[in-house]
């Protein structure tokens with residue numbers, strides 16, 4: 001029995017998680033973009049962009065629920081409506097707790113589209129860009145600002161802050177109004193109605209024009225920089241607030257790390273701390289999408305680990321590394337080569 005388990009472990013640790021991820025992303029994309037055509041319903045508070053503007057969507061992203069629920073007076077928020085908010089938050093957390101930030105690495109359709117754009121760029125032989133460390137730190141705050149605004153703007157429609165006039169009702173779901181998923185995902189169902197300027201009022205003209213600009217930035221940015229939009233995504237910020245309670249974990253044994261830098265070189269989010277931090281055990285940071293490419297690229301035995309609770313399901317091994325990155329064979333490019341792209 002013991003030898004059977006160690007054989008399975010060895011097989012998993014030698015496996016190609018990136019290829020597995022590629023197929024899971026395709027299945028998840030079909031589910032979250034076309035699910036309702038197969039009569040699938042997956043709930044209203046998903047920690048990913050399943051956008052109800054898309055006729056094929058089997059559910060609703062939690063950010064939309066939040067904006068609807070915040071569109072209320074303070075007194076209502078601290079009564080029955082507050083209970084509704086807590087219930088939807090609980091269901092978001094229940095979805096999230098199982099996969100943690102792997103919702104981003106494996107399941108989010110917007111994340112998958114960005115990965116496909118990167119694949120296209122690589123096929124065309126065009127090199128991508130990276131943020132320097134300073135810009136990385138500065139830009140990381142934007143998603144938290146967007147998250148705060150997404151709560152505060154709907155509240156400021158029904159309440160007056162500091163005696164200021166209430167905001168226009170046309171700003172009812174401010175993030176959805178500018179979210180690229182609202183335009184892109186319906187396009188996959190053949191619905192082009194979201195790709196337009198809404199001329200109902202000055203506010204809607206501004207917001208829908210902003211949405212088109214952000215859409216263009218999404219495509220151009222993702223072509224130039226891997227996972228460009230994820231860096232600014234408020235869903236990622238919200239997820240990070242709960243990531244410590246996720247049962248899926250990415251951990252590191254600092255004593256085993258040689259700081260070779262392989263893990264940060266292959267990281268699509270450009271996270272340097274994954275290589276540099278040798279003190280933290282939980283190495284999931286706010287920009288991490290739990291894709292586990294770093295675990296694949298680490299040549300040190302048991303240094304980086306993917307765990308469900310405390311049970312290791314995938315771990316870095318020397319054998320696994322050489323199987324995946326054998327420069328003489330037909331396997332993946334070495335991490336040093338990948339970092340240039």
Ligand code: SF4
Nearest residue numbers: 104108111230233236
């Ligand atoms: S960060 Fe946002 S866009 Fe990127 S994969 Fe996660 S939820 Fe999707």
Ligand code: SF4
Nearest residue numbers: 257259260261263298
């Ligand atoms: S690849 Fe492994 S050994 Fe190298 S820096 Fe990353 S965690 Fe440390």
Ligand code: SF4
Nearest residue numbers: 267288289291292294
């Ligand atoms: S730190 Fe590792 S798991 Fe997180 S995004 Fe980078 S490569 Fe993926």
